[in-house]
Amino acid sequence: MAIYNLQVNTKKHRVDVDSDTPLLWVIRDEIGYKGTKFGCGMGLCGACTVLLNGQAIRSCSTPVSSLKAGDKVLTIEGLSADVTHPVQKAWIEAQVPQCGYCQSGQVLAAAALLATNSNPSDAEIDMAMAGNICRCGTYQKMREAVHSAAKNLQTKKS
Numbered sequence: 001m002a003i004y005n006l007q008v009n010t011k012k013h014r015v016d017v018d019s020d021t022p023l024l025w026v027i028r029d030e031i032g033y034k035g036t037k038f039g040c041g042m043g044l045c046g047a048c049t050v051l052l053n054g055q056a057i058r059s060c061s062t063p064v065s066s067l068k069a070g071d072k073v074l075t076i077e078g079l080s081a082d083v084t085h086p087v088q089k090a091w092i093e094a095q096v097p098q099c100g101y102c103q104s105g106q107v108l109a110a111a112a113l114l115a116t117n118s119n120p121s122d123a124e125i126d127m128a129m130a131g132n133i134c135r136c137g138t139y140q141k142m143r144e145a146v147h148s149a150a151k152n153l154q155t156k157k158s
Contacts, residue, residue, distance in 0.1 A: 002065070008033065009078025020063050022059060035075055036050055049106075050073055051112055075108075093148065102133060109129050114146070122143055
């Protein structure tokens with residue numbers, strides 16, 4: 001066991017866990033944020049996606065010991081407290097979710113994309129979202145929502 005000081009959703013957390021504990025379980029079991037989901041446990045499905053310093057990562061295959069001092073982790077709960085982030089709003093307006101299980105990972109992957117590319121093409125969206133599996137198959141609605149969020153973000157900046 002070792003002590004780790006983490007910043008998750010702008011709050012500092014001190015956890016005492018084994019160094020090989022996946023970040024997913026630290027977030028869910030030690031810190032208590034339940035929006036990040038367990039999917040495959042191998043980093044292949046994207047249900048566990050969180051942002052680490054703005055980059056989408058798979059928390060199920062990221063050991064807590066790989067985080068460095070000053071790293072910032074963002075979960076779906078930290079994206080916005082009241083579901084007003086442009087990606088979340090676009091997701092709701094486009095009625096993307098069906099079962100909803102994968103959506104926290106999908107939304108965070110889309111937010112990471114739009115943070116670096118304000119006007120992505122369909123191909124760029126597909127590339128950024130690759131590996132985030134939706135068993136319900138709402139990929140077309142996700143693309144529409146990403147384009148809508150991009151327009152809203154551009155309007156906001158103007």
